[in-house]
Amino acid sequence: MRLRTLFLSITLAVAPTFAFAATTPDFSVGPQYDTTHVYVAPQDVDAFVRSFAATFEGQSTKQGIATVTPTPSSTSTQLVQTPSGAVSVFGFRTPVPYPFGLERTGYLVTDLDAAIEAAEQAGAATVVTAFDDPIGRDAIVSWPGGVNMQLYWHTRKPSYQALRHVPENRIYLPAASAAAFVQAFTRFAHGKVVSDDARAPATDIGGTKGTYRRIRLESGYGKATVLVTDGHLAWPYGSEVTGYEVDDLDAALARATQSGAKLVVPAHDEGDRHAAMLQFPGGYVAEIHAAAR
Template sequence: MRAQTASGEPAAAIGKVAVAPQYDSTHVYVAPDDADAFVKSFLGTFGGKSTPQVIVTVTPTPSRTSSQLLQTPVGMISLFGFRTPIPVPFGSERNGYLVTDMDTAIRKARAAGADVLVTPFPDAIGVDAIVQWPGGVNMQLYWHTKAPSYPPLPHIPENRVYVSEDRAASFVTAFLQFSGGHVDSDEKVPGSVIGKTDGTIRRIRITSDFGKMVVFVTDGHLVYPYGAETTGYEVDDLPATLTKAQAQGVTVLAAPAAIDGRKSAMVRFPGGYVAEIHQTNP
């Protein structure tokens, strides 16, 4: 890692930290006994493969967890099944972003207004840290000693973020400064996109070298399962995907609905992981 520069350096001056969407993963925590069922159901739904399950320490303080990486055409999953109590704040981070250099990423995150909840610490393959953005959005940052090489994804997943009106502007500004991304759209859309029966909400779509993000600005009056999901997965054929999912023990929590240019459903995988799955209309 490189030495840090003085604090307060403008985020835009620090340089690019994102690698590419195929290196970013959603973090999923399940009970150890549910890990195999989750892997079977997720890969059975989307295809792909898993690395071998290993028992390791992935925190800077003593702990033990099973760990494996699921690589699929719709995105990656970092799966953890802790054998010991989970040290705070692990388990609260929604995803992990691979960065070009950890010190650069931490400097840029701080300059953009993030709180570094867990300062960088070594693991078996590199360095990790956890940051929190305005609005209480936690993410893990990775840096690998040996750079991985994965092909681009056929479908880039959405990082689905829910924030309050009070913190929406601060969150978007901070994340854009950190990621070097841009806003694709910022508009009022039917509340039905997050399960509301009436009214509208504000939805902000962001693209960066980390991938896609959709930010829902709400009053917090959410109907389960909306807000429980962290990731949305795009597929070519939603009905066929849901048929495969249900055959693997996945529960459909919100039936497919045609809303705002896509067909979307909400599901829960064995172990409790909730996700959105969608097909974009032609």
């Protein structure tokens, strides 16, 4: 009886139990409007932008200075758009007001107030209530496990080209909060679990032995990968928040190193992908991968 109980508990721990239907509208606009937030020191902004744009063959908007928080502050701000995903770059001239800098992504929504309400109904907490910025309105919500994301809305609707490759939001969580996060976020995002590997090799995340659980999600906001670990991670694993897909990994790594980025995890095979890790000027760490040959 004890063996049966133990087997049942293990099965429940690894089985995908995330069929929780959304009861609110889908407020997503498209992954080309979703950005990773990158905070770098002002003196590193130009070097970061040049290297990131060169690596992923993109371009940046003109840099501006603005207040993008509900309390007084000043930062440079610009958008770097690439075929593999976009980043919003902030170089604060003043101290960064809490909790800004802790949010990983910004997601454009069709209706900010309704999206906030839907996120709360799904299980998120609003940590920065809606406020005006120079081009629209923003809020920050926190999902189970302490996963902070910005929701935003533009006064003038933007129009961007579809991405060649949709990036993945890489979310490291302990087992105790992973199920709650997946259930809450997929409910809000009208998302789905596309794969759930309870025994992915730990070598994929810098380990030497053992396994971890990897859950891949897709929604109108793009892709997300939940990496369920015990927290025994070697740097730089866990410091990257986004994984970027490219057509040719070797060519992208060559562009990266030639433009000032450092290769911190060499290219290697990970099941269905060939992957590496980069650190850009200013400290931003990113996973980069291409489909396995």
